[in-house]
Amino acid sequence: MNPARIARFGDSERYFICPICHDTLHLDGTSLRCANRHTFDIAKQGYVNLMPAAKQSPFYNSESFANRARILEAGYYDHIRDAVLDTIQRHIGVPADMGLAGLRGDARPAILDVGCGEGFYSRAVQRANPQADLLAFDISKDSIQQAAREDSSMAVRWFVGNLADLPVRSHAIDCMLDIFSPVNSEEFHRVMKDDAIVIKAVPGVHHDEQLRELARKQLRNTDYSNEQIIKQFGEHFDVLETSTVSRTFTMPPDDLRTFAHMTPLLFHVDIDALDLTQISALTIEARIIVARK
Template sequence: MSKNENNLERFQLLAQHEHVFACPLCFNPLKVIAYKSFVCSSGHCFDFAKQGYVNLLTRPYQTKYDTSLFAARQHMNAIGFFEPLISRISESILRLMQPHHESLRILDAGCGEGSHLKSIQNQIRERAKIAPLGVGLDLSKEGIKMAARGTSNAIWCVADLARCPVMERSFSVILNLLSPSNYAEFHRIMADDGIVIKVIPESDYLQEVRAALNPNASRKTYSNEKIRELFKRHFALLEMERVAYRIALKKEQLHHLVQMTPLSWGASESLVQQWMNQEQAEITVDFSIMYGKKR
């Protein structure tokens, strides 16, 4: 399939599900016009990008996340770095959302370059023989451009989580993986029988990287208690689980690991180079997953 054919297919998918989307300025419904633009009844217009995504920001934003970070994260996802986490989430979605499998709509709030959402969609498709709609939102245009490459049953939008450009109660699953949250918006856009899934790093996450690149910071006590309490103030906690494992990485993979994490931003160049020059290393991966629903 050519790039133009893939983009047409993406915009056809967008037209098929246009009723899910709302204007980020006035929150009136958006309509697809000639597979070229989103237009609301107030006349606000958002053109589709030739790369296969739609920019629904009301003003430009600058983020610290660049193409090299997203490419590194995509590479780490491809080698299975996040596989145990993705597998657990996919299993839990199918278990918790019975009997609503056929109508699953998943929104990834803070999707980055889209690899987590794509992997979860693929696993659900393989396990349950269904194809849930996926919508990925992120402030970073570079991340969304990368997400829109290739084929998938997903719609990619540059958007602000503080003004999610989707209709009320339109998603059965809200994903929020290692990303900032806007719980008021999550509550607004989540279906009454839906779930929100938040993933946060735990105390041992990338402890080897932290110890090497920020030796003083690594000695500080790490706690997610405030994040957990904030989540529980907004949603009824269905369950919480910890996913921890170790993975062996080779030199090239260690290079990508450093590139994908902000842990290297404050580190000296000598420490970063010393870390990346290792031939291999065992890395600790440590997450908590919280599953919530409306009260």
Template sequence: MNPAKIARFRDSERYFICPICHETLHLDGASLRCPNRHTFDIAKQGYVNLAPAAKQSPFYNKASFENRARILEAGYYDDIRDAVLDAVGRYLNPRAAILDVGCGEGFYARAVQRANPAADVLAFDISKDSIQQAAREDATMAVRWFVGNLADLPVRDDAIDCILDVFSPVNAAEFHRVMKDDAIVIKVIPGVHHDEQLRELAREQLRNADYSNEHVIEQFREHFNVLDMRTVSRTFAMAADDVHTFAHMTPLLFNVDIDALDLAQISELTIEARIIVARK
């Protein structure tokens, strides 16, 4: 294995705890090991599985993340990525410890690491398929990738300067536990117009065809002090192949019979998000 893939975990005791006994994890050869000898090997792709018993949703499989990667690489989410990078640059020091929760295929974590090479970027998802892909695509070999469970983060108390949460659930109790006293959360949620063309096309199959994010924002405000909020929105002309790929990766259509939809009616798609910056 490339030594750089192991070296990124050399200071694991600063951040990681054993998911079994919650003791500190140390790098030992090509593994992370706690004082009770619980051992977690670093995979050849350069990640460690700290949730070996976790079950991933059948919707979040290898094909789903490959489709997501194609859409992200095509540039449709670049405005959201840039807004995240702007928030990181404005609110964090260059050597911050940043935890990307539910990082998927790693698009945002890799971008943050490239833009902030002195930062410590940790990124996890409960899906091993997504973390394998994320680590494989990490040319910097700097992000600390791991399979993890949002309900029981294998991260030390008071270790993190920033939690990055892009389209993922919030676990306020775990967030507060791992965050330093002055830490921030950068939370990204879908905007009210996000995917509205697909939502309208699938209206008859959707439980809620009209989307509002206000209840999500209010719940977030109950746990964090909101410092800033902005909306990023852009409508793209989208080729038929990209429409098909998008339809097969978006959670909006996970419970929809996509074959019953006339995707040829979609020639453009709105990508919209609210970016919220909040303090612990």
């Protein structure tokens, strides 16, 4: 195995705890191991499975993540990615030419990407902030395998994990990223430092509206809103700001079909029954919320 794929876990005791007994995990050869000898091997792709019994949704498999990667690599979510990067920079409060190096003196700040999927945002954040320690997890082994395989930096600490019981030390994280993923406020509070921030993105009200209108007869709720999710988030965190980023793209038929198959908003829709030729453009929109404990 490439030594760099292992080296990123060299200081695992700073961040990781055993998912079985919650004791500290240390790098031991090519594995993470706790004092009780629970052992988790580092896979050849460069990730560690800290949720061996994980059961992923049938909607999130290698095919769906490959579809997501195609859409992301085509640039349709670049405006959301750039807004997230800008938000990290502004709220951590370090000059752009310093990256994150000055956040905590000589300590490397830690960013945790929650439900990172195929790693699109994690890799972008790591490239923009090489001085930070970036941890990224998903419950889907397929997605983490893909994310680690495509990480040319070999710097992100990829792991399979459970949002309900994060294998992460308490008060270890400076910045939580939650991009289109669920929130577990209790676990977020536990792993966050006292002055840490959360950056959360949810689909905007106009997100996928052209596809949703086409699939109206198959959708349970034709009116789409994340206001209840935003309200609940605000009950557990001190919201500092919210913003909306939105772009409407002219999209070729192949990309549109790929998008329709990968978006969670249409998971319960018969895509083949839709006449996608009626759509030539698609809106991709997100609400970005910044909050503290």
